[in-house]
Amino acid sequence: MSDSPRTPGTPRTLLLTGAAGGMGTLMRGLLPAYGYSLRLFDATPIEGEPHAVTADLGDKHALREAVAGVDAIVHLAGISLEAPFEKILRSNIEGTYNLYEAAREAGVRRIVQASSNHAVGFTPLPGPDGPPVPVETPHRPDTFYGLSKAFAEDLAQLYWDRDGLETVSVRIGSCFMEPTSVRMLSLWLSPGDAARLFDAALTAPSVGHAVVYGSSANTRLRWDLSSARALGYAPQDDSEQYADKLLAEHGEPQPGEAEHDLLGGAFCVDPPQWPY
Ligand SMILES: NC(=O)C1=CN([C@@H]2O[C@H](COP(=O)(O)OP(=O)(O)OC[C@H]3O[C@@H](n4cnc5c(N)ncnc54)[C@H](O)[C@@H]3O)[C@@H](O)[C@H]2O)C=CC1
Numbered sequence: 001m002s003d004s005p006r007t008p009g010t011p012r013t014l015l016l017t018g019a020a021g022g023m024g025t026l027m028r029g030l031l032p033a034y035g036y037s038l039r040l041f042d043a044t045p046i047e048g049e050p051h052a053v054t055a056d057l058g059d060k061h062a063l064r065e066a067v068a069g070v071d072a073i074v075h076l077a078g079i080s081l082e083a084p085f086e087k088i089l090r091s092n093i094e095g096t097y098n099l100y101e102a103a104r105e106a107g108v109r110r111i112v113q114a115s116s117n118h119a120v121g122f123t124p125l126p127g128p129d130g131p132p133v134p135v136e137t138p139h140r141p142d143t144f145y146g147l148s149k150a151f152a153e154d155l156a157q158l159y160w161d162r163d164g165l166e167t168v169s170v171r172i173g174s175c176f177m178e179p180t181s182v183r184m185l186s187l188w189l190s191p192g193d194a195a196r197l198f199d200a201a202l203t204a205p206s207v208g209h210a211v212v213y214g215s216s217a218n219t220r221l222r223w224d225l226s227s228a229r230a231l232g233y234a235p236q237d238d239s240e241q242y243a244d245k246l247l248a249e250h251g252e253p254q255p256g257e258a259e260h261d262l263l264g265g266a267f268c269v270d271p272p273q274w275p276y
């Protein structure tokens with residue numbers, strides 16, 4: 001259920017790109033309870049959703065039709081791991097540009113887009129008592145994938161400054177049903193908190209282009225959630241309930257290991273490693 005106030009002008013009809021993916025599937029389940037009506041878009045067909053648009057982000061005509069009449073967009077589509085540059089260029093860089101162009105032409109007011117911790121992956125991790133990583137930290141992408149997210153944030157800034165199209169860029173940590181590594185104890189964004197954060201990002205007044213980190217209220221958090229909280233985000237989950245099990249399985253990351261030293265963890269190793 002929605003825990004954010006409704007104001008006149010709150011978006012109702014959303015285009016959800018990446019609707020067939022892991023997060024898209026979770027958000028298809030959770031966002032309607034906040035009062036949104038979803039139009040689904042993905043290159044992969046979605047079983048049981050005959051009205052979903054099955055199209056690639058490279059298909060400008062399909063994008064123009066998909067954005068027509070929506071109040072806002074939640075943009076999750078794209079390659080979600082490291083890949084050859086040419087593939088990242090097509091899906092994440094050109095694809096996100098195509099979406100922004102379609103949105104601008106259609107007069108869509110706001111986009112909430114999935115950025116990633118990997119846009120700043122080479123940022124040194126502070127110790128548990130150090131100051132959390134601020135959103136203003138410079139882009140330090142750890143992969144071509146992270147580079148595409150840094151591009152998407154700059155693209156959003158341009159469309160705000162030049163065209164008045166608002167964006168909240170959410171640097172998502174790790175959004176899955178449960179954290180599956182010790183690193184994810186710090187970065188985990190529970191599905192419920194992801195829906196809360198997207199709702200806050202869709203409904204907060206006058207965001208311009210806001211960059212926020214996307215995590216739950218984890219005990220082991222190492223980045224600063226204050227810009228997300230300023231949108232009205234009030235996370236309710238904490239990964240700590242999974243800590244004993246994950247630490248028993250994997251042990252604490254040690255100094256000198258990417259997972260211990262760098263925000264992007266094993267994406268910073270060449271070639272990038274996962275699971276992380
Ligand atoms: N799940 C996570 O922990 C994190 C996710 N993200 C970002 O959030 C978004 C969603 O992530 P997941 O659901 O985990 O990824 P996913 O890989 O499960 O889903 C991505 C979806 O995008 C679609 N897609 C890819 N390229 C496309 C194209 N050119 N045209 C149309 N559709 C295309 C795929 O078919 C897929 O259904 C991605 O942008 C990812 O980079 C960022 C940080 C962490």
Ligand SMILES: O=C(O)[C@H]1OC(=O)[C@H](O)[C@@H](O)[C@@H]1O
Pocket residue numbers: 080081116117118172173174175184187276
């Ligand atoms: O760092 C992480 O855990 C996550 O970051 C991402 O950007 C990826 O899309 C996701 O698959 C990873 O699990």
